[in-house]
Amino acid sequence: MNVRIAADVASEAERRCQAVRRGDLGPYGELVRVNAQELVTTMFPRFTQHRGAERLRQDIDAFYKCFGATRAEFIHLATEFVRFMQPRLPPGIGRPLIEYEWMLFDVEVDKTPVPRPDGQEARRPTHVYLNPTVRWLATPFDLHADDQHAAQALLNHDAPYAYAIFRTFDHRVMTQRLSNHDIAELSSFTDGERLISPKESAHWFAHALAHELITSHHE
Amino acid sequence: MIIQGRGLGLRREFASSLANGPIRNDFDFLEVVPDNWMGLGGESMEQLDAIADKYPLVAHSLSLSIGDAQPLDMNYLSAVKTFLDNYDIAIYSDHVSMSRDSCGYLYELIPVRRTQASLQLMVDKIKAVQDYLSRRIALENISYYYDEEGQMAESEFIARLIDASSCGLLLDVNNAYVNSRNHGFDPHMFIDALPTDAVTYFHVAGHLDNGPQERVLDTHGTDVSAAVLNLGAYAVHRFGEQPIVLERDNNIPSLDELCEELRGIHEAMTGSTGNLQ
Numbered sequence: 001m002n003v004r005i006a007a008d009v010a011s012e013a014e015r016r017c018q019a020v021r022r023g024d025l026g027p028y029g030e031l032v033r034v035n036a037q038e039l040v041t042t043m044f045p046r047f048t049q050h051r052g053a054e055r056l057r058q059d060i061d062a063f064y065k066c067f068g069a070t071r072a073e074f075i076h077l078a079t080e081f082v083r084f085m086q087p088r089l090p091p092g093i094g095r096p097l098i099e100y101e102w103m104l105f106d107v108e109v110d111k112t113p114v115p116r117p118d119g120q121e122a123r124r125p126t127h128v129y130l131n132p133t134v135r136w137l138a139t140p141f142d143l144h145a146d147d148q149h150a151a152q153a154l155l156n157h158d159a160p161y162a163y164a165i166f167r168t169f170d171h172r173v174m175t176q177r178l179s180n181h182d183i184a185e186l187s188s189f190t191d192g193e194r195l196i197s198p199k200e201s202a203h204w205f206a207h208a209l210a211h212e213l214i215t216s217h218h219e
Numbered sequence: 220m221i222i223q224g225r226g227l228g229l230r231r232e233f234a235s236s237l238a239n240g241p242i243r244n245d246f247d248f249l250e251v252v253p254d255n256w257m258g259l260g261g262e263s264m265e266q267l268d269a270i271a272d273k274y275p276l277v278a279h280s281l282s283l284s285i286g287d288a289q290p291l292d293m294n295y296l297s298a299v300k301t302f303l304d305n306y307d308i309a310i311y312s313d314h315v316s317m318s319r320d321s322c323g324y325l326y327e328l329i330p331v332r333r334t335q336a337s338l339q340l341m342v343d344k345i346k347a348v349q350d351y352l353s354r355r356i357a358l359e360n361i362s363y364y365y366d367e368e369g370q371m372a373e374s375e376f377i378a379r380l381i382d383a384s385s386c387g388l389l390l391d392v393n394n395a396y397v398n399s400r401n402h403g404f405d406p407h408m409f410i411d412a413l414p415t416d417a418v419t420y421f422h423v424a425g426h427l428d429n430g431p432q433e434r435v436l437d438t439h440g441t442d443v444s445a446a447v448l449n450l451g452a453y454a455v456h457r458f459g460e461q462p463i464v465l466e467r468d469n470n471i472p473s474l475d476e477l478c479e480e481l482r483g484i485h486e487a488m489t490g491s492t493g494n495l496q
Contacts, residue, residue, distance in 0.1 A: 005288050005340060009336045013286075013317055013320065026365035064325070069323040069325075073257075110260050111258070111259070111260030
């Protein structure tokens with residue numbers, strides 16, 4: 001599906017788009033930036049709050065001037081913005097925050113269906129699976145702490161905080177902080193599944209099933 | 220599936236009630252923006268699946284970037300084709316614009332320089348897209364806020380594009396009106412210059428008008444103005460009664476209010492109240 005592109009058409013199209021990237025071409029330079037800032041602010045509210053409006057405006061400006069976004073759909077501007085920002089953010093809480101908030105979006109739109117949870121009869125399951133949408137995240141601070149406490153945790157070199165982020169059957173996106181016990185139990189899964197022997201305590205499994213971190217159905 | 224009558228732009232704000240509520244009869248079809256849905260799972264997919272079971276759909280994308288000077292984005296086009304096929308959508312449209320340069324996407328409908336050379340490239344690309352999608356596509360006249368000397372008139376460019384590529388026209392009546400105000404031409408003459416059999420369907424929307432000294436903005440954030448409705452009636456007189464879609468993307472009222480506005484728009488443009496009760 002090749003089409004021949006005349007050099008003068010290519011240079012003219014390039015000239016107009018480069019003007020937009022610089023912030024020109026009538027109102028278009030500003031329009032794209034306003035639209036991008038609105039989307040980023042909506043999708044990454046905590047990161048936006050941490051970053052501040054002026055620095056975010058500069059980030060968006062640099063995004064247009066320096067970055068080549070490959071995903072066509074406007075909703076994926078957010079993904080492209082994260083790709084742009086990741087190597088540019090200094091050590092601190094900004095990068096974990098934007099990665100976490102992007103992960104919330106990624107889990108929300110994951111195409112894998114989440115099985116319907118069982119009722120009471122599943123309290124003694126024999127075969128369980130990880131929630132198919134689950135992502136793991138380790139951060140150097142508590143995600144629910146404010147910026148000041150998060151920065152202090154970084155300074156103190158606190159032990160990392162581990163989280164599971166997943167979507168429930170009824171489409172709620174959950175962020176579950178994982179305890180050492182959770183991590184130990186989860187590490188016993190192989191390829192996302194695990195058999196439970198009748199001799200094992202089912203307590204942890206029942207709890208994880210109730211929260212839909214794991215499921216007793218495979219789809 | 221024959222699309223006719225009154226259509227609404229599908230907004231996420233209404234997705235839940237449309238997916239879960241009873242079938243409504245105050246519109247005939249929905250216009251869905253594939254960019255906002257394709258490739259997404261979870262609640263989005265579940266809702267769209269339910270909506271598609273109840274209502275006919277047309278698709279109107281934003282990122283085909285048919286006017287750019289890059290090879291077609293086959294990843295995007297493939298996703299669009301899958302989307303159209305999955306939901307059995309016959310009518311697909313995008314814009315006479317570009318959204319991309321050699322660096323990447325800009326996420327905006329940027330006006331194309333209207334020359335014979337750019338026209339030829341667009342024709343070649345439209346034909347390739349139509350072959351790939353196995354569908355005749357329609358392209359929308361955009362609202363543009365930047366213009367230069369030494370170009371073809373927009374109406375001539377679009378008319379020649381349609382003639383050479385056999386694509387359809389999604390005539391956005393509001394855009395024609397907004398452009399006429401911002402660039403100083405008669406919108407009736409713009410409509411008169413387009414081929415009478417070109418229109419696949421109409422768009423109508425509201426705009427922001429802060430007076431003669433200010434640029435009129437295509438905001439999709441207000442009710443449709445009387446001037447646009449009058450121009451729409453003129454367009455229906457020229458092109459015949461084609462499906463009409465009301466776009467509303469900002470300051471969104473309730474679905475009931477939108478449907479009531481759509482009823483009035485259809486009546487004002489066609490003289491009839493629509494196909495359904």
